[in-house]
Amino acid sequence: MRCRKCPNKAVLGIPRHHTAFCKRCLTEFVNDQVERAVAEEKMFAKTDRVLVAVSGGKDSLSLLDVLHRRGYQTAALYVDLGIGEYSRQSKAKVEQFVAARGITLHVHELKEEEGAGINDLADLIHRPTCSACGTIKRYHFNRTAVEHGYDVLATGHNLDDEASRLLGNVLHWQTEYLDKQGPSLPASVEGFAKKVKPLYRLAEREIAAYAVVNKIDYIVEECPNAKGAKMLLYKEILNRLEDESPGTKQAFYWGFLARQKAEAQARPSMAESDRALLHPCAKCGQPTTAEVCTYCKMMGRMMAKTHQRA
Numbered sequence: 327m328r329c330r331k332c333p334n335k336a337v338l339g340i341p342r343h344h345t346a347f348c349k350r351c352l353t354e355f356v357n358d359q360v361e362r363a364v365a366e367e368k369m370f371a372k373t374d375r376v377l378v379a380v381s382g383g384k385d386s387l388s389l390l391d392v393l394h395r396r397g398y399q400t401a402a403l404y405v406d407l408g409i410g411e412y413s414r415q416s417k418a419k420v421e422q423f424v425a426a427r428g429i430t431l432h433v434h435e436l437k438e439e440e441g442a443g444i445n446d447l448a449d450l451i452h453r454p455t456c457s458a459c460g461t462i463k464r465y466h467f468n469r470t471a472v473e474h475g476y477d478v479l480a481t482g483h484n485l486d487d488e489a490s491r492l493l494g495n496v497l498h499w500q501t502e503y504l505d506k507q508g509p510s511l512p513a514s515v516e517g518f519a520k521k522v523k524p525l526y527r528l529a530e531r532e533i534a535a536y537a538v539v540n541k542i543d544y545i546v547e548e549c550p551n552a553k554g555a556k557m558l559l560y561k562e563i564l565n566r567l568e569d570e571s572p573g574t575k576q577a578f579y580w581g582f583l584a585r586q587k588a589e590a591q592a593r594p595s596m597a598e599s600d601r602a603l604l605h606p607c608a609k610c611g612q613p614t615t616a617e618v619c620t621y622c623k624m625m626g627r628m629m630a631k632t633h634q635r636a
């Protein structure tokens with residue numbers, strides 16, 4: 327198979343674009359798609375300070391790699407969930423990556439700050455691990471971005487992540503989540519960082535190929551808690567559809583975004599009504615719609631349990 331842009335040997339076929347690329351042209355393609363995402367969704371400019379949340383996996387490290395090489399002002403945030411060998415290895419990958427490039431790294435240690443790793447913490451408060459994890463990560467992503475004065479927080483979510491999340495939300499008619507599924511969420515109120523997903527135009531396998539071609543040393547294993555997760559099932563199903571008719575994922579997610587944009591123009595934005603409901607959490611001061619934010623409620627429950635046990 328030949329590259330469609332130059333005479334070199336192709337390393338990856340991209341059926342949804344009826345094309346195939348060699349190493350160099352694939353790298354160019356990934357860069358172009360990131361730049362298009364950043365420009366079309368008005369994510370950030372070269373003068374903005376961008377905090378990239380990294381897990382040590384291919385997506386977040388590739389995103390940091392692309393943005394750093396293109397001259398964006400980047401720093402990284404790693405939340406250490408305290409999941410044994412998996413966390414130890416992923417943290418080491420992140421540390422190597424940023425050290426080689428001179429990128430600032432913020433680390434948040436759950437075991438130190440929250441007093442337990444994510445598995446023990448979720449057990450203690452009787453919440454599904456991934457749901458507790460999501461709350462904690464979102465909280466610290468936002469908090470670190472705001473406290474250190476970053477203009478925007480970027481995550482490595484790709485087209486597969488967003489399409490499978492959309493499928494999950496639609497299957498359960500969780501319409502309240504749909505408004506938050508765009509690739510660029512503005513900083514709606516003071517204390518809320520702007521959040522962006524510059525990889526939303528790229529499929530997981532395209533980013534994996536980028537990481538391999540550009541010799542990014544990432545952790546290949548998934549988080550052990552991801553086993554059996556519904557999201558993985560949705561991804562598998564979408565991959566089967568994609569095999570049969572290339573472009574399905576893109577049409578599903580991008581089609582949703584186009585409709586959402588058209589609708590937003592026709593009605594007062596959700597951000598407006600959100601803004602009216604948000605105020606500072608009574609405990610930590612971060613924006614919330616309740617009196618105390620979900621994170622602080624979780625921590626409160628955890629403290630109570632620890633006292634009971636002592």
Ligand code: Q46
Nearest residue numbers: 455456459460549551552
């Ligand atoms: S890190 Fe956290 Fe994921 Fe691991 S515990 Fe679940 S949510 S699977 S993205």
Ligand code: ZN
Nearest residue numbers: 607610619622
């Ligand atoms: Zn709070």
